[in-house]
Structure formats: C-alpha cells, structure tokens
Amino acid sequence: MNILLTGGTGYIGSHTAVALGQSGHEVTLLDNLSNSDTAVIDRIAQIIGKRPSFVHGDVRDTALVRELIKVHSIDAVVHFAGLKAVGESVAHPVDYYANNVQGTVSLLQAMQAESVKSLIFSSSATVYGVPQYLPYDEDHPTRAINPYGRTKLHVEEILHDVAQSDASWRVACLRYFNPVGAHESGLIGESPRGIPNNLMPFIAQVAIGMRSELQVFGDDYPTPDGTGVRDYIHVMDLAEGHVAALDYLNGRPGWSAINLGTGQGYSVLEVMQAFERANGCAIPYAIAPRRSGDLAAYYASAEQAHKLLGWSAKRSLDEMCASTWRYYQTGV
Ligand code: NAD
Ligand code: UFG
Secondary structure (H helix, E strand, O other), X not given: OEEXXXXXXXHHHHHHHHHHHHOOOEEXXXXXXXXXXXXXXXXXXXXXXXXXXXXXXXXXXXXXXXXXXXXXXXXXXXXXXXXXXXXHHHHOHHHHHHXXXXXXXXXXXXHHHOOOOEEEEEEEHHHHOOOOOOOEXXXXXXXXXXXXXXXXXXXXXXXXXXXXXXXXXXXXEEEEOEEEOOOOOOOOOOOOOOOOOOHHHHHHHHHOOOOOOEEEEOOOOOOOOOOOEEOEEEHHHHHHHHHHHHHXXXXXXXXXXXXXXXXXXXXXXXXXXXXXXXXXXXXXXXXXXXXXXXXXXXXXXXXXXXHHHOOOOOOOHHHHHHHHHHHHHOOO
C-alpha cells in the first residue's frame, strides 16, 4: 500500500517508515521539520535500501495534503504530526490546539476530499488520566489532565464522530505508552532539542557526558522503590504495531482505540540500572522533588492489541537501553 506518514521524519514516524518499508509498503513522509530534520531520510534509506518520498510542508495546508494524496496515490494515512511536550502545552495551549486538533481537522478535510478513509492516529496513554485501576485497559475512563492530553482526547472524539458518520472510514487510535530506544542499527533514534524532558534521552546524555547527573523526580511515590513507574516500549516494537494496525484496518470499517504498551511497568531506578547493566557505564543521580503533574505509576493492558492486531511487544528493557546507547555513540 501507499502510506502517508505525517510527522514522518520525527522519532516514531522515522522508525515506522522503516517497519512499513520493510513490510513492502511505499511510504511518503510529510513534515514541517519543526522538530526533526531531513538527515533522517538518508538514514531510513540506508536501512531499507530505498529512499522514501519526502514532502516539506504543514499538515494544516489542506491543499498541499490533497495534492500529495493524489500524486502519491495514497491509500492510508498514519498521523504522527503534532506537538508533544506536556509542560509546553500548559504554557501555550493555543499552539497545541492549533497544531494537534486543527492539524487533524485539516488532514481529515484533505482525506475526505480525496476519498482516502483509512487512518491511524498517534494517541497517548495520557488520555486516561489518574488511574482508577491498573493496568489501564481501553475501557478505562478517559480524563486527560493537561492540554496536550486533551488535544489527543479531542482528536479521538472527532475521529469517532467521523467514523460514525460514514461507514467507509477505518480509524485506529493507537494509545502509545512510553516509547524509548532506537533502531537496532543505531542509525535513527530520538535526539530531542535542548534539555530532554523524558527519562531515557536524559539518561543517555548523562552517560555520554553531556549532563552531570540524572535528577530522579521523587522517591516517595507509593511504588516498590518510591520512584515513578511507566510502561516503556521499544520504538521498533511500537513501529511494528503500526504495520499490524494497518493490516487490521484493511477491510474493517469503524473506530477503535488500542493500547500499544508491553503490560510491564518499570521504575525510574530500574530503568537507570538497566542502562548501566546493558551498556557497562555508571549513571550518577540525585533524588529531586516530584515533577508537577506526574502520576505515580501506570502501565498498559496489552491484551486488546494482541487479540485484535495479533501484535505484542517483544524487545526487553535491556534492548531498549542498548539501542539508545548505540544511537548516541553514532554521534547524533
Ligand atoms: P516528534 O516530535 O519526534 O515527531 C513529530 C513530527 O511532527 C516532527 O518531525 C515535527 O517536525 C512534525 N510536525 C509537528 N507539527 C507538524 C505540522 N503541523 N505539520 C507537519 N509536521 C509537523 O514526536 P514523536 O515522539 O515521534 O511523536 C509522534 C506522535 O506520537 C505525536 O503525535 C505524539 O504526540 C505522539 N506520542 C508520542 C509519545 C512519545 O513519548 N514520544 C507518546 C505518546 C504519543
Ligand atoms: N523522570 C525523572 N527524571 C527525568 C525525566 C523523567 O525522574 O529527568 C521520571 C518521571 O518523573 C517519570 C518517568 O521518569 O516518573 C518517565 O518520565 P518521562 O518524562 O520519560 O515520561 P512521562 O511518562 O512523564 O510522559 C511520556 C510523554 C508524554 C506522554 C506520556 C504518555 O513524555 O508526552 O508519556 O504515556 F503523554
């Protein structure tokens, strides 16, 4: 199939481009390069032996998206493009609604006009909010607790309305847990601009000497070692989940929400120790106050993904840490 990846040069988009390319799909990447650069395209080409098409542009440019759907005979869209920093979304909610919600509406207008009605949307576990029980399954009530999370929830609801209005739409909202790691080659990975918000890139930057120590945000949570627990998922497992979701959508109209996680939670200290073990290095750390807005613990029920998509995550925490380190050692 011919697949359009909005936000395709970003972290998850680039890994998904590899997984789709290796499964025989033709991929076209659309990105405005607000949080990525074109160097990744050569690297994808190096891995899959074929250069994906790239269009520099904004998903909110409906005319451009219509045109590229026509030119590249697009059959389905995976919609990654968006802003994703929780703290920034609290400070600049209008930018988040404009990019994430308006961007999706514009994409839907283009798809509708060109009669392309298969869509995978990058949602997030953050839509669930404060856990009423764990693991979160897809029936857990949704109540996002910050503007970023609310953009994801609004988009999920918009997509639900669209699928209800016309039985030929096929929509899967994939609720990612915590994607980490890099492609096994070390050629592509996550390189955040500025100080990383997220745990794994921060650990990698301490390991490589860019930062002196990791700050562990809180050691007094009601978790086994007092530090926050999350469901970290290898980005290549996540990427393969999209290939499975595309197969699932083929011929299945309607809307669905599916968790992509491993079902296993790890604490901050466990991740740090796994990184030390996998890569033979020491990570200096200090306990710092809790980070505002953080939840103590959450992890996925991975049953629905297994049942519907026939997919489950395979790679271990050690592989997540080893691939991250390999990517950093390539000098990116
Ligand atoms: P990323 O920032 O690496 O990738 C997003 C890409 O979208 C970037 O390349 C950026 O330049 C591009 N982009 C942003 N706005 C655009 C626009 N208006 N038009 C065209 N391109 C645009 O982020 P990522 O980690 O790859 O995340 C991809 C998606 O997955 C996002 O929607 C994010 O909210 C979602 N998600 C990410 C995580 C995570 O922890 N990484 C967790 C849950 C959900
Ligand atoms: N942490 C630290 N020190 C750091 C960074 C993080 O101790 O320097 C801790 C956090 O307090 C948390 C854990 O590591 O307990 C994971 O934090 P991340 O920032 O890596 O990930 P979050 O779970 O906070 O959030 C991520 C994405 C969100 C997304 C959410 C979805 O950043 O955008 O997963 O599950 F909404």
